[in-house]
Amino acid sequence: MFKAKRRTVVSVAAVAAVLLAGALVVTFTQGSSAASGVSYIDGNTDQIVYAVGHRALAPDFTATSLTGAPIRLASYRGEIVVLNFWGSWCDPCRSEGPTLAVLAEQFRSQGVSFLGDDVGDTPANALAYTRSVGITYPSVNDPSYTVLQEFGQVAPVSDTPTTVVIDRTGRIAGLVIGAVSYSGMVTMLRDVAASQ
16 A cells, blocks of 8 residues: 555656646747746747846947947937847858848838947948948947947847847847847847837
8 A cells, every 4th residue: 555655656746747847848949938028039049028027228328330420329219229239250240230231121110220239340340341231220339348248237148149129118128149030030029019
């Protein structure tokens, strides 16, 4: 009788462990965690969307553009902002550049502004690259990674390329770690626009 009870307890524990593992797999493959306010586009953990109420305030910054004009992030309040951290020396950044150029043109009329943060680079190299791929939106010159480090204090921003989507209230609504994809960015921008 004692062995039968022990077998039942072991069987129940094994079933519970299998169910827990299955729940974890579903959570990770579905790409969401309601408790944390985080979801993932197509289950890709490098394409993060934050729910309203779980969005960190984006650090405000004032910096100089590649052409010498001052740019202040707060001046974009009321718009959705796509802030791309990049460098002309970064191969994945170079490969995503044409996609960002197309997205910027496509979403301009929908109240979405694109802005670059060119890190560890010279304005001459950066401008030559943006002209070669048709990027017309501005980038700030961030040779010492100052803006990138400020964002790294509130979101998982630590390297290039990384793209942050800031909602109309100035909060970080989404993040792409690594090179963006066209379909992933379209989905993210539509999700962020619909959430406000």
